Amino acid sequence: MITSIVQFASKLIRGNDVVLPLNDMHKFNGGVHPAGHKEDSTTRPIGKLAIPEKLILPLRQHVGHIPKIKVQVGDYVLKGQMLAEAEGNVSAAIHAPTSGTVTAITKEVIPHPSGLPDMCITLTPDGKDIWGELQPLDWRNTAKRELVASLRLSGIVGLGGATFPTHIKIGADGKSHIHTLVINAAECEPYITCDDMLMRERADEIVKGMEIVQHLLGAKACIVGIEDNKPEATVAMRDACKTLANASVKVVPTLYPSGDARHLIHLLLGTEIPHNQRSTDVGIQVFNVATILAIYRYFSFGEPAINRIVTITGNVASPQNFEVLFGTPLPSLIAAAGGAKTNTTHFIMGGPMMGFDLPTSEVPITKAANCIIAASPDLFQPPPPAMPCIRCARCADACPVSLQPQELYWFAKSDNFEKARDYNLFDCIECGCCTYVCPSNIPLVQYYRYAKSEIIAADMAKEAADLARERNDFRLARIEREKLERAQKHAERAASAKAGDKKTETTKPESSSSEIENPATTSSADDAKKAAIAAAVERAKAQKLVATNVADSPTEKTVTAETAKTPEDEAIALKAKQDKQAIIAAAIERAKAQKLAAAQAGVAPKNIENVSVAVQAEINETDAIREKAKQMITAKEADETL
Amino acid sequence: MLGLALVLGILLGIAALLFKVEGDPLVARIDAILPQTQCGQCGYPGCKPYATAIAAGEADINQCPPGGDAGVHALADLLGVEYKPLNAEHGAPKPKSVAFIDEATCIGCTLCIQACPVDAILGAAKHMHTIIASECTGCELCIAPCPVDCITMQPVAETPDNWKWKYPVFPIKVISTNGNRTS
Numbered sequence: 001m002i003t004s005i006v007q008f009a010s011k012l013i014r015g016n017d018v019v020l021p022l023n024d025m026h027k028f029n030g031g032v033h034p035a036g037h038k039e040d041s042t043t044r045p046i047g048k049l050a051i052p053e054k055l056i057l058p059l060r061q062h063v064g065h066i067p068k069i070k071v072q073v074g075d076y077v078l079k080g081q082m083l084a085e086a087e088g089n090v091s092a093a094i095h096a097p098t099s100g101t102v103t104a105i106t107k108e109v110i111p112h113p114s115g116l117p118d119m120c121i122t123l124t125p126d127g128k129d130i131w132g133e134l135q136p137l138d139w140r141n142t143a144k145r146e147l148v149a150s151l152r153l154s155g156i157v158g159l160g161g162a163t164f165p166t167h168i169k170i171g172a173d174g175k176s177h178i179h180t181l182v183i184n185a186a187e188c189e190p191y192i193t194c195d196d197m198l199m200r201e202r203a204d205e206i207v208k209g210m211e212i213v214q215h216l217l218g219a220k221a222c223i224v225g226i227e228d229n230k231p232e233a234t235v236a237m238r239d240a241c242k243t244l245a246n247a248s249v250k251v252v253p254t255l256y257p258s259g260d261a262r263h264l265i266h267l268l269l270g271t272e273i274p275h276n277q278r279s280t281d282v283g284i285q286v287f288n289v290a291t292i293l294a295i296y297r298y299f300s301f302g303e304p305a306i307n308r309i310v311t312i313t314g315n316v317a318s319p320q321n322f323e324v325l326f327g328t329p330l331p332s333l334i335a336a337a338g339g340a341k342t343n344t345t346h347f348i349m350g351g352p353m354m355g356f357d358l359p360t361s362e363v364p365i366t367k368a369a370n371c372i373i374a375a376s377p378d379l380f381q382p383p384p385p386a387m388p389c390i391r392c393a394r395c396a397d398a399c400p401v402s403l404q405p406q407e408l409y410w411f412a413k414s415d416n417f418e419k420a421r422d423y424n425l426f427d428c429i430e431c432g433c434c435t436y437v438c439p440s441n442i443p444l445v446q447y448y449r450y451a452k453s454e455i456i457a458a459d460m461a462k463e464a465a466d467l468a469r470e471r472n473d474f475r476l477a478r479i480e481r482e483k484l485e486r487a488q489k490h491a492e493r494a495a496s497a498k499a500g501d502k503k504t505e506t507t508k509p510e511s512s513s514s515e516i517e518n519p520a521t522t523s524s525a526d527d528a529k530k531a532a533i534a535a536a537v538e539r540a541k542a543q544k545l546v547a548t549n550v551a552d553s554p555t556e557k558t559v560t561a562e563t564a565k566t567p568e569d570e571a572i573a574l575k576a577k578q579d580k581q582a583i584i585a586a587a588i589e590r591a592k593a594q595k596l597a598a599a600q601a602g603v604a605p606k607n608i609e610n611v612s613v614a615v616q617a618e619i620n621e622t623d624a625i626r627e628k629a630k631q632m633i634t635a636k637e638a639d640e641t642l
Numbered sequence: 643m644l645g646l647a648l649v650l651g652i653l654l655g656i657a658a659l660l661f662k663v664e665g666d667p668l669v670a671r672i673d674a675i676l677p678q679t680q681c682g683q684c685g686y687p688g689c690k691p692y693a694t695a696i697a698a699g700e701a702d703i704n705q706c707p708p709g710g711d712a713g714v715h716a717l718a719d720l721l722g723v724e725y726k727p728l729n730a731e732h733g734a735p736k737p738k739s740v741a742f743i744d745e746a747t748c749i750g751c752t753l754c755i756q757a758c759p760v761d762a763i764l765g766a767a768k769h770m771h772t773i774i775a776s777e778c779t780g781c782e783l784c785i786a787p788c789p790v791d792c793i794t795m796q797p798v799a800e801t802p803d804n805w806k807w808k809y810p811v812f813p814i815k816v817i818s819t820n821g822n823r824t825s
Contacts, residue, residue: 060802114805386812449807457806465678468779471760472680472688 026270028263030400031255032433034190034353036229041193041311041319046201048323049336051098055123055327056364057083058110062163064090069121075102078132080304083121086152092165093155097306097325100125111349111366115359123327134302139212147216147299154298155305160184160288161350163368166295169285170216179283181219182268183210183292185226185233186252188259189351192371194309195289197321199233203240206289209296211244217285222247225264229254256353257400257431261286275427310365312337314373315344328365330358333372340374348373352380353432387440395434395444401427405434409444412451417458420451500612668697675716679708680759681781683733688759696721707733739797740778741785745770747792754784754793
């Protein structure tokens with residue numbers, strides 16, 4: 001009885017057998033209906049862009065760590081060859097989109113709202129487009145761990161725009177509790193049609209990719225969520241999904257931002273994910289259609305992430321979708337779309353709601369670039385001047401995350417960041433609905449972005465300060481420890497010296513072992529050391545004096561010899577010379593006598609009685625080592641002669 | 643009554659022993675506000691000694707240039723005292739920078755290593771030294787001891803990594819004044 005209750009409870013908690021309410025549509029709060037403009041770029045099929053003259057591949061194309069460069073300037077690389085390797089856990093590799101030569105590894109302007117340059121690999125294609133060795137994987141008969149490890153090398157990231165490395169979304173241990181795989185094909189932002197066109201033209205491949213990802217995640221069900229403004233894509237996907245069991249296509253009403261992962265899950269499954277959890281915590285994982293296709297291409301053909309579909313639309317002659325190699329400079333893409341019209345002011349990367357203005361048109365296409373919009377004053381009227389907030393709370397009605405945008409605005413505007421954080425600023429998805437509905441034209445999202453980046457910077461500074469404090473504490477502790485150790489060493493040395501004295505002069509008292517720890521001994525040891533140093537200095541001085549005396553006489557001699565060669569001088573010089581010679585001779589005699597005495601007494605030097613026990617032990621040890629070495633050498637020599 | 647007082651007294655005594663707070667909590671709270679540059683510009687040998695001095699009422703709250711105005715405000719809030727502008731005697735706030743060793747000039751004297759309060763310099767005697775930039779607090783304590791003046795301070799450059807969204811500003815547009823406008 002009890003066990004059955006426990007089992008039931010654990011099932012409830014794990015959510016393994018959750019019955020999915022597939023037929024109901026669950027609405028979320030807020031959302032807006034901006035004009036779609038999608039038909040502009042769906043009239044033409046996906047084009048293929050020719051290989052440009054050069055490809056600029058930024059290292060920063062994904063969320064996480066910068067990959068490590070594996071090539072050098074001048075290297076010839078084949079298509080699909082890895083140029084930079086994923087470093088750390090959250091990172092993605094970068095591959096050569098075509099064959100050619102690496103001509104530069106420099107800082108170039110990247111498509112980033114900051115407009116700052118960052119490290120890029122420049123590849124000059126040779127036009128031959130030769131693939132390197134491709135290694136397709138038989139995913140059905142390979143261990144999941146191996147498949148995920150292989151996916152890490154693929155460089156595939158979320159192509160919906162978030163660019164989160166894909167291999168992390170698939171748990172390597174196969175222990176994920178994912179029961180439902182959601183394929184995000186909502187594509188709710190205006191103008192963007194790359195996923196729509198991909199589904200229309202390559203639905204079969206997408207479904208094959210879904211099968212692979214479903215296998216990797218161990219998901220029981222797979223749901224494709226498409227907005228109802230894409231009927232052709234829906235039909236294509238429904239047809240293709242017939243081949244895959246447990247897969248279904250569900251149409252959601254057109255409402256921005258239904259393409260946000262959390263909102264799509266809510267629409268499809270009715271599951272609301274707690275704001276401090278991820279979708280995986282409730283057993284749901286979301287992938288974009290383009291990512292699914294990239295995974296399929298990787299496992300079936302071994303092709304790493306080297307291209308993507310990009311929508312080029314807005315103020316261009318013929319808006320269209322293109323399959324573009326990563327690194328392709330934007331002007332090539334604009335030229336393929338018939339060129340930008342003359343009144344184009346700037347280019348937007350991403351959609352008009354969440355995208356950002358490109359700093360210049362000379363930027364490369366990256367993994368995040370789903371759409372490029374040529375902007376003109378006709379398409380995007382410059383916003384009228386912002387007026388004061390009238391507290392109408394329309395933004396709160398429109399907020400899909402159910403925040404209080406007007407409150408967040410006040411806090412952000414007055415730099416009251418702690419309060420903004422308390423009001424869940426970091427749950428804001430920056431969808432722009434609040435800005436869209438604001439009657440006072442306040443750029444609310446800009447305030448939130450400002451507040452967010454200030455808070456993040458402050459948090460990082462705090463982290464750095466904590467690290468500095470820790471390191472400083474450690475350093476002080478280390479200095480203290482070293483001081484103690486040094487004092488102890490001195491004490492020990494002094495004690496051992498005293499012990500030696502005791503051995504030779506038995507009449508001398510004191511020097512008990514208990515005194516070693518005593519600081520008094522330490523100070524006496526210090527005194528002894530000081531005395532020794534003073535003595536050494538005295539000795540050095542005396543030696544110097546002698547040396548100068550000895551040195552002085554010959555110089556004197558030469559000087560005098562040069563000035564006046566009197567016989568007296570010569571006699572003095574001769575005498576000095578003789579004296580010196582006599583001293584040297586005497587010294588040699590003494591040394592000889594010592595050597596003889598040593599030879600007679602044995603190997604040990606004469607003053608052996610004066611050394612302390614410790615030093616004697618050391619000498620013995622050294623002698624033992626010497627003896628051993630000698631034996632080894634003789635043994636080795638014997639071996640060699642044999 | 644007396645018995646109750648005795649019992650409570652003993653209980654309190656035991657609680658004081660059991661839940662003894664290590665160190666001075668006020669010092670720790672002040673130390674948490676200080677930027678941990680360990681530069682000694684305040685006149686104390688580090689952030690913690692300065693925090694201890696503030697807690698003891700020996701030092702003023704406006705002696706920390708790296709903490710800036712925000713730091714003084716935070717200290718004033720914490721201690722419930724009046725805000726006062728930074729004391730210019732202790733230096734002016736500078737943009738965050740890190741030390742940089744010109745490795746060609748470095749002679750490997752280890753003097754800077756001994757001066758660094760956070761062990762952010764790597765090297766050994768007679769070997770080239772280098773700064774671990776991520777650990778450097780920009781305290782400038784390594785500059786003075788260097789006998790060959792090979793250490794310079796370099797301001798931290800803005801990269802896409804540390805770039806911040808700016809406060810929204812509304813550009814003032816120049817409108818042509820040739821009288822064509824009707825309104």
